[in-house]
């Protein structure tokens with residue numbers, strides 16, 4: 291009953307949730323940033339290594355705790371980001387995350403889905419001096 | 433049917449009054465288990481609302497014409513009906529209609545707290561307080577220099593009454609406690625707490641949002657100075673809450689909101705206040721909602737509050753037993769067999785509460801997942817969120833079985 295209908299929980303998402311990729315820490319990251327989604331208690335920490343020119347992302351690792359949507363999204367994003375230009379990360383939006391996840395995210399869960407993306411973006415913005423915050427907090431209207 | 437609850441309530445008959453329960457999502461009939469958030473509205477109450485707008489709608493206390501008079505009488509009488517429902521012998525003078533429980537809390541916090549509290553005063557709350565009370569008193573304390581103290585919650589979800597006796601002192605000016613916890617289901621000994629508060633000349637404010645809808649509540653037996661609850665959690669409409677206050681206290685209190693309706697005489701220099709309860713109902717009040725709430729009181733009294741209490745308790749106990757059958761479910765609050773309100777909060781080891789709620793939605797099972805507006809309590813429970821099933825007069829054991837089976841689906845999906 292209902293299992294097949296759990297569109298948000300396709301195999302890919304469950305697989306990334308149960309076996310997260312790039313889970314852990316990086317020894318000497320270019321930057322580290324933490325974010326949370328207070329309503330759900332989702333938390334994600336991302337370590338990012340940039341290349342020498344600081345233009346391209348070389349490696350990403352994350353650690354976190356929370357619902358399947360937030361954690362699977364972080365895992366998938368960590369793969370997607372490796373090799374990506376910093377400019378492209380900055381240009382990412384909610385639609386890119388939905389596309390990456392490959393499922394329709396119900397409106398109430400969008401915050402969970404975009405948490406990792408916001409953490410990576412804010413982390414980069416802080417590193418380049420374009421933003422001054424301690425933690426990323428996703429709000430209802432994000 | 434042969435189920436225990438059918439001896440208490442004629443659930444089949446009651447369900448006929450709630451057409452919304454026939455709705456289907458993806459071919460599955462909705463199983464509505466989010467009643468602690470908002471209950472469904474029975475036909476007689478819906479009819480009252482429609483009837484009011486079809487036949488009686490007008491502003492109150494202002495017009496001398498027939499419609500205004502009828503609306504005024506119905507609206508005023510609604511206060512008396514609500515007073516009777518909670519055993520307030522002061523009738524309408526002790527019943528203020530607000531927007532919800534939250535506004536009732538704020539009314540007392542602002543009208544009384546802001547004026548009366550100072551740096552030497554303490555407000556005693558519980559660790560299981562809803563944000564409606566916790567955040568409100570916290571902010572009033574910040575503004576007045578008063579201190580908030582919290583009665584601790586034991587492992588078994590009950591209040592540590594020794595601790596209560598320790599921290600309620602002569603410095604305590606207000607004790608604000610939740611009657612039935614919306615997260616743990618615990619039924620707190622409010623009458624004992626009222627005695628302790630009064631021994632120290634403190635007031636006691638009882639948050640009845642989760643008790644008035646589902647059990648007999650008698651403010652005078654409790655000896656509560658204030659009691660708050662919401663219409664939308666007791667078969668009434670949204671947009672109306674109630675503040676009960678002892679008459680002599682309300683008389684002393686300054687108004688909360690100013691404007692029309694709440695005044696007696698106004699000059700360019702000053703104004704004097706209307707009689708109770710209108711002094712606290714500034715502007716055009718919640719007329720239709722008030723009349724509909726009185727109808728909801730009739731509806732619930734016809735069923736019988738004691739029966740409703742036992743029906744809910746049985747469903748909650750049954751749910752607890754079913755959930756605890758699997759070793760991977762943690763439930764919160766009083767253990768099996770101990771008194772509790774009609775709700776059960778829980779977590780499944782392997783599935784986050786939000787994922788669980790999303791998956792249950794696929795089986796048309798509606799539960800709440802989150803912190804239930806008790807973040808500090810969840811911090812203490814050591815989890816950011818929990819899932820919560822909460823019951824009302826129309827729920828059945830079959831629906832609990834559907835919940836349990838949908839939880840099993842989630843378990844398998846995440847296995």
Ligand SMILES: Cc1ncc(COP(=O)(O)O)c(C=O)c1O
Pocket residue numbers: 468469532533534535562564565610612613614639641642662673805
């Ligand atoms: C115990 C308790 N207090 C207060 C409230 C607040 O009620 P309302 O949102 O109607 O103001 C609720 C419900 O959400 C509750 O369960």
